[in-house]
Amino acid sequence: MPKDVPVDPRGPRFSAWITSAVLAAVLLTGSWRLLAAQAVLFGLCAFISLKLNPWGHLYRYAVQPRVKPTAEREEPAPLRFAQGVGFVFALVGTIGYATGLTALGVVATSAALAAALLNAAVGLCLGCEVFLLLRRRVPSLARPQ
Template identity: 70%
Template sequence: MVKDAPVDPRGPRFTACMTSAVLVVVLLTGWWPLLAVQALVFAASGFVSLGLNPWSHVYRLAVRPRLGPTSEREDAAPLRFAQGVGFAFALVGTVGYATGLSGVGVVATSFALVAALLNAAFAFCLGCETYLLLRRFAPAPVRPN
């Protein structure tokens, strides 16, 4: 477990766009190995470090130089939380597709895509909207950190 430094808020938006694209491909093709890879990416960046998400490196190397610097910073904890939730959906989706329950795969992938698209298009904060709800319905501590 690494404690991530605050990040340039445009990075996660870029990551959310790329993640959305991956999930759209999964939905349209039902090719579950791609979803399995996405689940691994979610797990690595949610539970270990945001720096393990390959899209954050693409952003740093290829996108940020074109955008110019910003002094804005965003805490890493909400992003890690969202990646953890994404992992849960991607895991269920992968298991669904791989075991022939493609309905489960489609629904779980759709939920992950809703969250990623809302983030990309509306700067949606998943932790804001769901953390207290999760704690209310699951009294056993939900502690991604």
């Protein structure tokens, strides 16, 4: 399993824009297959490595060389947790759309879209904030010393 290293925070925001577009397309089309693909991507990033995100690669190789460098970095654990939350919402939405429970699909997808847009537009990662709150309450989530 690849080790995650601290990341440029602009990469996840870039990824959030693309994720927002994907989730908006799901809402417009009702495509459970597209949402399932997004769920797989969330799952890969959450449970294996953030390095498996193709939008991160696109940012790293096409965008990052063209923007001003930054020394700012984010630890990967909150980002991976946020991807796990996205995975749950996308999975629930996929199940909803695929089984004819369209309202469930719309609600779950809309929640994921709202979170992705918040991250993309203003840099507020809801899943990351939940992780940080949980870390204060659950000792096993604390950073290794």
